[in-house]
Amino acid sequence: MNTPERSSAFILDDDEEKIEYAADTKVSNAGTFTFNKEDHTVGNLLRMQLLRDPAVKFAGYMHPHPLVHKIHLKIQTSTSQVAPAETLSAAIEDLSNETDHLITQVTDAIDKWKKENTDMMGM
Amino acid sequence: MPQQRFPKVEILSIAPHAISFVLSETDTSMANTLRRIMIAEVPTLAVDLVEYSENSSVLNDEYVAHRLGLIPIRYTPEGSMKGGDCHQAFLPHRECVCFDRCPRCCVEFELDVNFDKVNPTRPDQERDLPLTVTSRDLVCRPPMDVGMSLNATYTRQMQISNNILVAPAHFLNEEEQDESHDEGISIVKLGPGQHMKLKAIARMGISKEHAKWCPVAVATYRFWPVITINEEACNMLTLEQKQELVEACPDRILELDEITGNLVAVENAFEMATFTEDLKVAQDAMKKRPEDDDFVHVVQSTDRFVFSVESTGAMDAEDILLSSLRVLKDRLNYLAAEVEKMKD
Numbered sequence: 339m340n341t342p343e344r345s346s347a348f349i350l351d352d353d354e355e356k357i358e359y360a361a362d363t364k365v366s367n368a369g370t371f372t373f374n375k376e377d378h379t380v381g382n383l384l385r386m387q388l389l390r391d392p393a394v395k396f397a398g399y400m401h402p403h404p405l406v407h408k409i410h411l412k413i414q415t416s417t418s419q420v421a422p423a424e425t426l427s428a429a430i431e432d433l434s435n436e437t438d439h440l441i442t443q444v445t446d447a448i449d450k451w452k453k454e455n456t457d458m459m460g461m
Numbered sequence: 462m463p464q465q466r467f468p469k470v471e472i473l474s475i476a477p478h479a480i481s482f483v484l485s486e487t488d489t490s491m492a493n494t495l496r497r498i499m500i501a502e503v504p505t506l507a508v509d510l511v512e513y514s515e516n517s518s519v520l521n522d523e524y525v526a527h528r529l530g531l532i533p534i535r536y537t538p539e540g541s542m543k544g545g546d547c548h549q550a551f552l553p554h555r556e557c558v559c560f561d562r563c564p565r566c567c568v569e570f571e572l573d574v575n576f577d578k579v580n581p582t583r584p585d586q587e588r589d590l591p592l593t594v595t596s597r598d599l600v601c602r603p604p605m606d607v608g609m610s611l612n613a614t615y616t617r618q619m620q621i622s623n624n625i626l627v628a629p630a631h632f633l634n635e636e637e638q639d640e641s642h643d644e645g646i647s648i649v650k651l652g653p654g655q656h657m658k659l660k661a662i663a664r665m666g667i668s669k670e671h672a673k674w675c676p677v678a679v680a681t682y683r684f685w686p687v688i689t690i691n692e693e694a695c696n697m698l699t700l701e702q703k704q705e706l707v708e709a710c711p712d713r714i715l716e717l718d719e720i721t722g723n724l725v726a727v728e729n730a731f732e733m734a735t736f737t738e739d740l741k742v743a744q745d746a747m748k749k750r751p752e753d754d755d756f757v758h759v760v761q762s763t764d765r766f767v768f769s770v771e772s773t774g775a776m777d778a779e780d781i782l783l784s785s786l787r788v789l790k791d792r793l794n795y796l797a798a799e800v801e802k803m804k805d
Contacts, residue, residue, distance in 0.1 A: 344670045348502075349555070356799040373796070379497040380792060386490035390464040423804050427797065432465040434793040436491070441786045443470040447482070448779050451472040 347407045348375050359423065368396070368414035369422045377401060381409040387429040388413060393420045466491075478633045478771060480778035483685070483731075485765040492682050492766045498785040499680040500668060504548045505775045506534040506568065506627065507673040508661045515658035518594075518649045528648050529661050530673040532596050533775035534568075535630040546776065546784050550626075551665045562662060568627045570599040570661040576651040591652050595645035596629035599661065627663070630774030676781050678771045685765035686734035688714065688726040689758045695724050698756065702747055706757065709743035712736060715757060724757060731767055734759065 350356060354374045362368035373380065381399040388397035388411075396414035413422035468487035472480070484492055511526040518525070536547040557566035574594045583592075631645035632638040651657060668675035695703065700717075703724050707715045714730040714737075717723070727733065737759040744756055772778045 345555075348667070348669050355803075357796070357803050359803055379494050379502070380796070382490045383494045386488050387464065423800060427800050427804075428464070430793055430797045430800065434790060434797065435465050436468065436487070437786055437790045437793060439465075440468055440470065440487075441783070441790070443468065444482075444782060444786065447470045447472045448475065451475055455475075 346375075347377075350375055362412075362414070365414060367416070367418050367420075367422070368412065371411045371413070371422075371426065372408055373411065374408045376409050377407065378409075381411060383433060384411060384426070384429055387433050388425060391425050391429065393417065394425050473767070475779055476634075477777050478774060479769070480782060481767070481769050482782075483765065483767050484682070485685075487764060489763065489766070492768070494789065495782075495785055496680050496682060496768075498788050499677055499770060499781055500675060502667050502669060502788050503676050503776075503781055503784045504553070504665050504667050504788075505674050505676045506536060506547050506551065506663045506665055507671075507775075508532065508534070508570070509554070509664040509666065510662040512660040512662075513658070514660075515656045517655045518651055518657050519655075520649050525649055525657075525659075529599075530671070532599070532646055532648075533630040533676075533773040534663050535628055535775055537626045537628075539626060546780050547665055548784065548787075553666065554664045566664060568601060568663045570601050570629075570663065571659075572598050572600070572648075572661065573658045574598050574651060575656040575658075576653055577656075580653070589653070591650040593643055593650050594648045594657060595643050596631050596648065597645040598648075599629050601627055633772075633774050676772060676776045676784075678773050680768075680770045680781075682766040682768045683735075684761035684763075685731050685767060686714070686737075687760050687762050688730060688734075689760075690724055690726065691754055691756055691758070692723070694754055694756045698747065706740065706743055706747075710737060710740040714759070715740075 351374075356374055358372040358374070360370050360372070362370065378401060381401065385397050385399045388394050391397075393415050394413060395416040396412065399409055399411045401409050411426075413425055415422055415425055466487050468491065469485045471483045471485070473483060474481045484495075508526075508529045511522070511529055513522055516522055516525065520528075536545060536550060538545040538550065551568075552566045554562075554566045557563065559566060562569075572594070574592070576592050579592055580588060629646065632641065649657065666674040698706075700722060703717055703722070706724065707713070707717055712733040712735055714727055714734045715724055716727050718725045740757060740759065741755070745751065747756070770778050770781060772781055776784070
């Protein structure tokens with residue numbers, strides 16, 4: 339009766355936006371992004387990539403409650419020239435390029451393995 | 462862009478149902494994300510709706526429907542020998558524009574087994590014994606007589622071979638097939654006078670919604686062990702002490718080189734290394750002073766991972782890996798677009 343649909347873990351509600359932003363009132367150059375219907379899969383990946391950016395002073399994510407499907411990602415940059423949203427875009431782009439690189443690497447590795455191993459079978 | 466990583470992949474082995482590879486020069490977050498996507502977010506086909514005409518078996522409707530849902534369903538693209546990724550041929554049901562169901566989002570299977578009709582055809586020694594209804598009895602038929610719906614002409618034309626290319630994955634490989642007593646995955650057993658007739662509709666979905674859509678049995682990774690052997694310290698050990706160190710480790714990651722008598726790591730140490738505390742304890746006992754350097758130091762690598770992925774049969778293991786990378790890419794693209802939208 340009260341059970342939410344399983345699909346509500348990954349399908350956005352009608353009134354929800356995917357990403358919401360709230361600038362931090364007490365700290366300069368900082369803000370918290372809320373990703374709706376996301377979990378550690380994307381959160382940890384983005385956070386670790388943000389930590390590699392020299393313009394990022396602080397990056398952390400949390401999943402406030404396991405039954406509520408959203409994550410908070412807080413980013414603070416070291417200068418006011420760079421906005422947190424820009425570092426986030428850069429991080430996503432880097433990860434996207436890394437994934438493309440991985441796709442080519444995996445397809446090449448699979449082709450290479452198949453070639454080497456079907457040669458051995460002498461077919 | 463400056464902070465991009467350039468990971469490397471080396472395949473260790475590929476079988477249709479399992480793949481083992483080494484992912485290096487990337488962070489644990491990427492390895493974990495790939496693992497999580499392989500388990501939870503790779504789309505596959507599974508039975509989602511069951512319409513019963515007859516069920517006089519000993520298991521009730523929901524029970525049998527649950528079992529039908531767990532049967533792995535394999536899609537083979539037209540003209541291909543091996544199974545493929547279903548995401549190109551099908552749409553998730555909630556995204557499909559059709560009224561109720563169509564060949565683009567659903568695949569229909571029929572099952573009609575009547576004990577009394579099948580019994581006379583069975584060999585003598587099996588006659589009158591319980592009849593096992595298996596996944597072989599799930600037959601895929603193109604949608605006929607859908608002329609009841611509004612777009613009759615449309616659906617007749619859409620009798621694509623989509624339906625013929627989809628079948629349950631009865632066995633993982635030939636060995637399993639040879640060893641099994643049944644012809645496929647057993648669903649229910651029927652006795653005299655029992656009849657099961659149903660229509661099962663399979664849809665595409667992800668494991669986050671229900672575990673029946675999970676394409677993997679196992680998707681894990683271990684850390685590559687970095688074994689450093691301190692030559693100077695080892696030279697001070699006697700041969701017996703070195704042999705003791707070799708035997709101390711239950712995983713046998715060390716061995717004595719025959720010619721030089723030195724301690725070396727075994728070639729396939731990465732496969733074997735799981736527990737190295739025994740080695741540490743044995744070394745502490747041998748050291749003259751506790752703060753001396755270790756003779757052999759084993760630590761987990763922070764950027765090299767050995768993945769092991771085993772499929773349920775619904776997809777080939779390499780396709781699961783490629784599909785998970787595609788899902789990750791699509792997700793990142795979606796998030797990038799959303800961030801752009803939000804900046805304005």
